[in-house]
Amino acid sequence: MTAADTHRTIEAVWRIESPRLIAGLVRMVRDVGLAEDLAQDALVAALERWPDSGVPEKPGAWLMATAKHRAIDRMRHRTLAQQKHQELGRDADAQREVALADLEAAIDDDIGDDLLRLMFTSCHPVLATEARVALTLRLLGGLTTDEIARAFLVPEATVAQRIVRAKRALADAGVPFEVPRGEELARRLSSVLEVIYLVFNEGYSATAGDDWMRPALCEEALRLGRVLAGLAPREAEVHGILALMEIQASRARARTSPSGEPVLLLEQDRSRWDWIQVRRGLAALARAESLGSPRGTYTLQAAIAACHARARTAEQTDWKRIAELYDELAGMARSPVVELNRAVAHGMAFGPAAGLALADALTAEPALAGYHLLPSVRGDLLSKLGRRDEARAEFERAASMTRNARERKLLLDRAASA
Amino acid sequence: MRFMVIVKATKESEAGVLPDHKLLEEMGRFNEELSKAGVMLAGEGLQPSSKGARIRFSGSKRTVIDGPFAETKELVAGFWLIQAKSKEEAIEWMKRSPNPHPGQECEIEIRQLFDAEDFGAEFTPELREQEERIRAEAAKRNK
Numbered sequence: 001m002t003a004a005d006t007h008r009t010i011e012a013v014w015r016i017e018s019p020r021l022i023a024g025l026v027r028m029v030r031d032v033g034l035a036e037d038l039a040q041d042a043l044v045a046a047l048e049r050w051p052d053s054g055v056p057e058k059p060g061a062w063l064m065a066t067a068k069h070r071a072i073d074r075m076r077h078r079t080l081a082q083q084k085h086q087e088l089g090r091d092a093d094a095q096r097e098v099a100l101a102d103l104e105a106a107i108d109d110d111i112g113d114d115l116l117r118l119m120f121t122s123c124h125p126v127l128a129t130e131a132r133v134a135l136t137l138r139l140l141g142g143l144t145t146d147e148i149a150r151a152f153l154v155p156e157a158t159v160a161q162r163i164v165r166a167k168r169a170l171a172d173a174g175v176p177f178e179v180p181r182g183e184e185l186a187r188r189l190s191s192v193l194e195v196i197y198l199v200f201n202e203g204y205s206a207t208a209g210d211d212w213m214r215p216a217l218c219e220e221a222l223r224l225g226r227v228l229a230g231l232a233p234r235e236a237e238v239h240g241i242l243a244l245m246e247i248q249a250s251r252a253r254a255r256t257s258p259s260g261e262p263v264l265l266l267e268q269d270r271s272r273w274d275w276i277q278v279r280r281g282l283a284a285l286a287r288a289e290s291l292g293s294p295r296g297t298y299t300l301q302a303a304i305a306a307c308h309a310r311a312r313t314a315e316q317t318d319w320k321r322i323a324e325l326y327d328e329l330a331g332m333a334r335s336p337v338v339e340l341n342r343a344v345a346h347g348m349a350f351g352p353a354a355g356l357a358l359a360d361a362l363t364a365e366p367a368l369a370g371y372h373l374l375p376s377v378r379g380d381l382l383s384k385l386g387r388r389d390e391a392r393a394e395f396e397r398a399a400s401m402t403r404n405a406r407e408r409k410l411l412l413d414r415a416a417s418a
Numbered sequence: 419m420r421f422m423v424i425v426k427a428t429k430e431s432e433a434g435v436l437p438d439h440k441l442l443e444e445m446g447r448f449n450e451e452l453s454k455a456g457v458m459l460a461g462e463g464l465q466p467s468s469k470g471a472r473i474r475f476s477g478s479k480r481t482v483i484d485g486p487f488a489e490t491k492e493l494v495a496g497f498w499l500i501q502a503k504s505k506e507e508a509i510e511w512m513k514r515s516p517n518p519h520p521g522q523e524c525e526i527e528i529r530q531l532f533d534a535e536d537f538g539a540e541f542t543p544e545l546r547e548q549e550e551r552i553r554a555e556a557a558k559r560n561k
């Protein structure tokens with residue numbers, strides 16, 4: 001094995017082991033920043049030793065043992081410093097032994113709950129959304145600062161700073177390392193789900209950015225979703241968000257034509273959908289629906305996506321069902337974007353006039369000003385109603401608003417043929 | 419990226435010898451670990467090739483050949499479908515698998531799937547929830 005091979009192996013081991021390693025260490029030292037430092041120390045030790053010694057049989061255990069030794073060293077230093085400072089004398093030895101024994105016991109406890117605690121901690125509402133995202137990808141995804149930076153199109157230093165600040169904010173706020181209970185749980189869980197979905201959408205919507213990192217973000221969000229579903233299997237919305245992501249991601253291959261043009265959902269070649277993934281999505285949706293009533297917003301969105309997934313051809317789409325689901329979603333989480341979707345669904349289910357009535361109600365909506373999908377939806381409905389001049393104007397307006405060159409071309413083509 | 423991990427057959431798997439209790443338990447634990455790490459997408463064991471068939475294509479002609487098939491070591495006895503960030507990660511995971519045929523020499527093969535290379539922009543009538551971005555933009559404009 002060459003040095004480069006070993007290096008890649010260590011990276012792979014790190015990705016597999018680091019979340020568990022950090023989670024275990026946080027429980028022990030009660031500080032996310034310190035835990036990550038200790039884990040990094042262990043990584044550095046591995047990078048130094050493994051190229052000569054070879055990768056150990058149980059690399060995870062090796063990393064944990066190394067980090068644990070570093071933790072104990074640091075603790076010794078601290079105790080010694082305290083000893084000198086406070087002149088505790090003979091008692092210090094005994095105290096130190098007790099402290100070390102506690103530490104060892106803490107490390108050897110079950111690790112599964114630690115991961116869940118770590119997820120709740122790095123998605124804590126005390127942090128700004130972008131800090132939560134960066135910290136989660138770093139601590140639970142094992143992504144490097146550079147990878148996160150490329151994915152979100154920000155300088156690496158910005159991400160590094162976000163992470164440092166986030167760790168400090170957690171320490172300053174004294175955020176306990178625990179899984180919240182009762183009412184608090186629902187609030188905190190929605191914060192975790194928000195982070196996961198944001199990561200997914202960032203990868204999926206690709207408004208700009210490094211093509212290589214984007215699919216990786218989708219994969220990472222899916223992986224985090226699956227991990228969370230394993231850790232919190234009784235939470236309906238966890239399965240709901242997983243279902244939503246699986247079904248959306250299943251269409252990835254069909255979303256662009258060979259020449260790179262975006263392909264409309266209804267025009268996609270459904271044989272190119274990933275049917276294994278669709279099935280996983282539908283299974284997750286079934287679990288979500290069996291667990292919770294009323295359905296949460298992610299589960300509802302997944303149910304909508306599932307209507308498309310179940311239709312073998314676009315013509316078989318159950319638009320009435322989709323319209324109902326959007327009505328339910330609007331009743332629960334009314335927003336301009338949901339309303340716009342509802343307009344599309346009603347247009348398909350009950351005719352373009354019904355859709356246009358809903359879309360027209362949104363033209364004064366300030367949050368949608370500058371959002372190209374509103375005029376493009378109106379253009380579509382107007383053209384179905386035979387109001388061609390108005391349709392053309394709407395498509396042109398939409399084209400002038402989008403940031404995506406391919407989308408602009410598609411809209412201009414529609415304007416030309418309206 | 420996704421990988422198919424192919425478990426090759428042995429004489430015993432081809433003879434229909436079922437995995438013993440111990441192996442089932444170890445495999446169960448390993449699969450649980452894969453699944454909890456969000457890595458496992460699917461995985462199945464296959465029945466011996468004696469219960470399978472082959473279809474040979476030659477020009478426009480199709481010939482059906484019933485199993486069993488001779489080249490045991492090249493036959494497939496089971497598979498996993500996993501998601502990993504790199505081939506190295508897939509290898510690291512699969513090194514942790516229990517020996518699928520305890521006490522015997524056997525191989526598993528790791529192959530990468532073709533994935534959607536391009537997650538380009540999609541323009542769908544079913545719009546995505548882009549609340550955050552729109553809100554942020556609206557907030558910027560209102561400043």
